[in-house]
Amino acid sequence: MVMASEGQEQERINGLLAEAYAAAGQLVWGLGYTDLWSITVDRYEWAAARSGDPLAVRVGDYLCCGDLLITGDLAAARRALAPAFACLEADLAHADAPTLSIWGSLHLKAALVAARAGDAATAWQHHAEAHAAAARIGADRDDYRLCFGPTNVGIWSVGLAVELYDGATAVSHAQHIHIPPTAQRERVGHHHIDLARGCLWHGDRRGALDALLTARRIAPQQTRYHPMVRETLHALARAERRATDSLRELAAWVGIEDR
Secondary structure, eight states, X not given: OTTTOOHHHHHHHHHHHHHHHHHHHHHHHHTTOHHHHHHHHHHHHXXXXXXXXXXXXXXXXXXXXXXXXXXXXXXXXXXXXXXXHHHHHTTGGGOOHHHHHHHHHHHHHHHXXXXXXXXHHXXXXXXHHHHHHHHHHOSXXXXXXXXXXXXXXXXXXXXXXXXXXXXXHHHHXXXXXXXXXXXXXXXXXXXXXXXXXXXXXXXXXXXXXXXXXXXXXXXXXXXXXXHHHHHXXXXXXXXXXXXXXXXXXXXXXXXXXXX
C-alpha cells in the first residue's frame, strides 16, 4: 500500500506504519524481547522519516537512544538525542503540547543516560527540565505514545533514583507521587517494579515484595516476564533465611524454581 501511493497519502500511510511499529515495539519490550524491539525501532525510524511529521522523527531519536542504552553504549546514546534537542530548542518558547511532551521525554531519556553513567547531578538536571515541561503542559498526555506529564515525571523520579542505586531517595520520592486511576497500567506497573528495587536497597524487604505484588495486580503480563522482577526476587530469596509463602508463590508464578 505504501509503494502504491504517493504524496500526502503516502506520508499518511507511513505515519500509520510508524505507529504500528511503535505499538509492536511496546509489546515485545514489555515481554523482554529486546532483540525484536531493536528491529521495531529501526523500522519505526524508516517509516517516520517518510511520514512528513518532523515530531515523529524526533521520537525516533528518543527510541534510538533507548536502543543504544541496551547495548551499554552511553556515548552513542547521548549523541542520538542531540539532533532532537537542537531541532526543538529553537521554538521551545512557543511550543505546543505535543512538542513539549517530546521535549520533556527527551530530557527524561537523557537523565537515564546520565544515571547509567553514574552522573547524578546531570541526571537530576535533565529531570528538572522535564518537570518544567510537564508543568507547562499541566496535564498528562499520550502524544506519540510517550505518556508524558506530571505523573510520568514523578514516576521517573523513582526510576532514576533506582538507576543511581539510591534506595532512600527512591522510597522518599515514591511517597510523594499521586498516580491517578487514568494512568497507563504499564507505566504504573513498571513504577512498582522500580520501587521494589528501591525498597530492597533501602533494606525494606517487605516493602519490596509488596511492590512486586502490586505490580502483578496492575500489569500481570509485564511483571511475569520482566527481567528486573526476576533479579529482585532472586535478591529477596538470598536475603531471606526462609522464604515466606508470598515470596515463594510469586517466584513460582514468574517461573523461578523453589530453592
